[in-house]
Amino acid sequence: MPRHPRIFVADIPSHIIARGNNRNACFFCDEDYLFYLSCLNDACIKYRVFVHSYVLMTNHVHLLLTPSTADAIPKAMQSIGRRYVQYINQTYNRSGTLWEGRYKASIIDAESYFLSCSRYIELNPVRANMVKKPVDYRWSSYAVNCGYKERKNLVEHDIYSRLGLTYDDRTSAYRELFKVDLTNNVINNIQQASKFSMPLGSLSFQKQISESTGRKVGHQKRGRPYKHV
Numbered sequence: 001m002p003r004h005p006r007i008f009v010a011d012i013p014s015h016i017i018a019r020g021n022n023r024n025a026c027f028f029c030d031e032d033y034l035f036y037l038s039c040l041n042d043a044c045i046k047y048r049v050f051v052h053s054y055v056l057m058t059n060h061v062h063l064l065l066t067p068s069t070a071d072a073i074p075k076a077m078q079s080i081g082r083r084y085v086q087y088i089n090q091t092y093n094r095s096g097t098l099w100e101g102r103y104k105a106s107i108i109d110a111e112s113y114f115l116s117c118s119r120y121i122e123l124n125p126v127r128a129n130m131v132k133k134p135v136d137y138r139w140s141s142y143a144v145n146c147g148y149k150e151r152k153n154l155v156e157h158d159i160y161s162r163l164g165l166t167y168d169d170r171t172s173a174y175r176e177l178f179k180v181d182l183t184n185n186v187i188n189n190i191q192q193a194s195k196f197s198m199p200l201g202s203l204s205f206q207k208q209i210s211e212s213t214g215r216k217v218g219h220q221k222r223g224r225p226y227k228h229v
Contacts, residue, residue: 006105006197007213008073013052013066013110013157015117016077017194018103020059026088026098027058033139036061036084041153043079047072050155053118055125055140062121064108066157077103106193107209109201113190114159117200118145119177120190134178146178147171 008014020026027033033056040063044051048068055062067073085098108117122145125137134142143149145160147168156170163173193200199209210216 005215006074006102007107007199007209007215008067008070008105009107009209009212010067010069010072012209013064013108013114013117014073015106015108015121015190015194015200016061016063016065016073016103017105018061018063018077018081019100021097021100023059023100025059026061026084027056027139028092032088032091035087036080037153039080039083039087040076043076043083044153046079047076049073049076050157051141051153052114052155052157052160053121053141053145055121055137055142057124057128057130057139062124064114064118064121066155073105104194104197106190106197107199107201109199109205110157110159112202112205113186113200114157115174115177116182116186117190118160119182120187123178123182145171146175 027036036056040051040054043049044065049072050066050068051063052066053062053064065073065076067076081099081103088098089095108114118141122134122140122142125131125140126134131137134140135146135148141154144151144154147170160170160174164170190200192198199206
């Protein structure tokens with residue numbers, strides 16, 4: 001089956017997923033997580049990509065990013081991947097690939113899905129039964145977005161900024177969002193979009209992306225064409 005081309009549009013957020021090869025671990029100790037975050041910060045500053053949410057799991061990574069140009073995320077991810085793999089190979093005296101093929105990238109309809117996608121990302125450790133509460137997991141943006149840690153290297157998206165007039169209002173409102181579970185429908189939509197690197201949003205959003213990029217988006221029907229008789 002042909003791979004779906006990844007789509008990036010300036011100023012529209014994307015949900016990125018990079019997995020370890022064969023679902024193997026890509027982080028082995030605290031220093032590894034810290035080095036990846038350093039790579040992420042450096043690359044995103046260099047290529048003007050804004051980081052809103054993230055979680056570093058043992059064998060995969062979720063990022064919610066907004067690029068300033070259409071090619072900013074690919075450049076940033078290439079830089080991160082190259083530096084981090086070199087670091088891991090040198091640190092652990094290994095060779096070969098670390099990541100499982102291409103990372104997934106799903107462009108997000110911010111008005112409909114930005115906050116849901118951010119919560120989905122930061123709740124990953126809870127769904128994986130690694131912690132009971134997202135605040136208990138060290139390697140995510142939850143504590144920053146909720147106001148428990150300094151907003152360092154993370155940028156507020158406009159949708160997040162609308163949560164309140166002041167910093168305290170916004171962080172409080174964001175914490176309140178986690179008191180209500182994401183619906184199965186929202187989770188499924190996020191997972192399906194990311195699995196196939198497809199736009200996450202309404203049909204009108206998909207049409208907007210198609211018109212702005214000149215590329216057809218949406219799931220293609222499988223199988224042979226239907227024959228009219």
